[in-house]
Amino acid sequence: MQAYRASLLRFDAAGQPVFDEDGLLVVGPDAAGRQRVLDAGAHAAVAARHPGVAVMHWPGRILAPGFVDMHIHFPQTDIIGAPSEGLLPWLENYTFPAESRFAVQAHAAAVAEIFFDELLRNGVTTSLTFATSHPQSVQAFFEAAQRRRLRMITGKVLQDRHSPDGVRDQTEQSLIDTESLIRQWHSVDRLGYAITPRFAPTSTDAQLRGAGELAAKYPDTWIHSHVAENKDEVKWARELFPGARSYLDVYAGFGLMRERAVYAHCIHFDDDDRRLMRDTGTASAVSPTSNLFLGSGFFDFEGADRIGCAYGLASDVGGGTSFSPFSTMMAAYYVGREGQTKPGISIPPSQLWWRHTAGAARALGLDGVIGNLQPGCEADFLVIDPKATPLLARKTSLANNLEELLFAMIVLGDDRLIERTVISQALP
Ligand code: GUN
Numbered sequence: 001m002q003a004y005r006a007s008l009l010r011f012d013a014a015g016q017p018v019f020d021e022d023g024l025l026v027v028g029p030d031a032a033g034r035q036r037v038l039d040a041g042a043h044a045a046v047a048a049r050h051p052g053v054a055v056m057h058w059p060g061r062i063l064a065p066g067f068v069d070m071h072i073h074f075p076q077t078d079i080i081g082a083p084s085e086g087l088l089p090w091l092e093n094y095t096f097p098a099e100s101r102f103a104v105q106a107h108a109a110a111v112a113e114i115f116f117d118e119l120l121r122n123g124v125t126t127s128l129t130f131a132t133s134h135p136q137s138v139q140a141f142f143e144a145a146q147r148r149r150l151r152m153i154t155g156k157v158l159q160d161r162h163s164p165d166g167v168r169d170q171t172e173q174s175l176i177d178t179e180s181l182i183r184q185w186h187s188v189d190r191l192g193y194a195i196t197p198r199f200a201p202t203s204t205d206a207q208l209r210g211a212g213e214l215a216a217k218y219p220d221t222w223i224h225s226h227v228a229e230n231k232d233e234v235k236w237a238r239e240l241f242p243g244a245r246s247y248l249d250v251y252a253g254f255g256l257m258r259e260r261a262v263y264a265h266c267i268h269f270d271d272d273d274r275r276l277m278r279d280t281g282t283a284s285a286v287s288p289t290s291n292l293f294l295g296s297g298f299f300d301f302e303g304a305d306r307i308g309c310a311y312g313l314a315s316d317v318g319g320g321t322s323f324s325p326f327s328t329m330m331a332a333y334y335v336g337r338e339g340q341t342k343p344g345i346s347i348p349p350s351q352l353w354w355r356h357t358a359g360a361a362r363a364l365g366l367d368g369v370i371g372n373l374q375p376g377c378e379a380d381f382l383v384i385d386p387k388a389t390p391l392l393a394r395k396t397s398l399a400n401n402l403e404e405l406l407f408a409m410i411v412l413g414d415d416r417l418i419e420r421t422v423i424s425q426a427l428p
């Protein structure tokens with residue numbers, strides 16, 4: 001058992017923040033040797049329940065759950081900031097050429113290391129991650145994640161049409177490869193498999209049908225794709241699937257909407273689409289830096305809340321412009337301003353933070369496992385230094401309450417706030 005004393009940020013079951021100015025976090029191994037939170041709360045009360053426990057004291061620091069990135073592409077690490085007039089030319093000119101290099105496993109392995117270094121430096125401890133269409137990219141990713149003992153999710157991209165040589169796969173082989181990767185990696189250590197059709201326009205009916213059949217056969221795998229990001233993409237999808245009520249409905253028709261299905265973007269939706277998301281237990285990965293960068297549009301937070309949709313925040317690197325959850329939360333705040341009909345601030349800071357930690361974990365079906373520091377959660381946590389820069393030191397010391405403190409970090413923060421990222425199992 002080991003205890004950490006500092007300020008402590010957690011969330012309750014309703015998504016409200018719980019903050020102990022002088023907190024204590026007690027962690028210890030479970031039967032599998034995985035470090036979990038055993039107890040958490042005010043120092044005086046928690047210390048009294050664990051006499052003699054070794055305490056590491058980090059004065060002036062904040063312990064917080066590791067961030068959860070609901071949608072990111074590890075092979076796009078090198079194309080952050082590629083200028084383009086919009087999604088489809090960006091895919092053609094930058095993304096597919098970059099992804100074609102992942103046919104070489106050594107290249108995939110080298111980029112995976114850079115990707116994990118970057119995630120951890122920014123305080124992200126779990127991500128739902130696109131690989132490429134090459135099974136080797138998935139092997140490289142899982143091998144590196146396993147070595148680092150991370151909770152990570154990825155899958156081989158399925159794209160058997162409207163894709164150039166070098167990234168296009170073959171229908172039957174793509175499904176065989178997907179199933180063998182599920183059998184090899186899903187639920188091994190803290191790794192999870194996501195069945196990953198790139199988006200409906202780049203898969204044939206046969207590939208989408210096969211993906212849906214695998215999703216039914218392996219119901220605790222994830223499903224991960226894109227939908228309704230860009231107006232040209234929506235128009236193209238409607239032309240390719242004239243029988244579907246909407247672009248989203250294409251996925252429903254192939255059995256690709258269920259619990260643990262996650263769709264990035266979900267911008268150009270109507271209320272029928274939102275109800276379909278809610279009723280099937282499907283979640284949205286909201287990717288505001290990407291949507292602003294590529295000019296895709298603005299996620300409708302009020303619409304999602306009105307209908308009761310599950311969603312969380314995501315970087316969508318490399319369409320997204322930063323690995324930092326602080327950048328993503330800031331961009332979500334800006335996007336929340338667009339179309340805002342209710343008076344008041346945009347999204348409250350603690351809600352932004354929840355949507356990138358415990359709320360994202362809930363949307364992924366990992367409630368109580370990651371994204372929080374309540375008893376039972378895996379001990380992936382951050383040591384945050386709120387005085388990491390002169391301006392942060394000044395601004396955080398002026399905060400009158402928790403919302404102001406969190407907002408100061410969201411507005412001014414970057415990777416310098418993350419003094420240390422502690423991974424469950426990697427503790428001494
Ligand atoms: N739609 C299909 N593929 C992609 C991708 O790689 N990035 C984004 N942002 N949207 C997509």
Ligand code: ZN
Binds near residue numbers: 072226
């Ligand atoms: Zn994406």
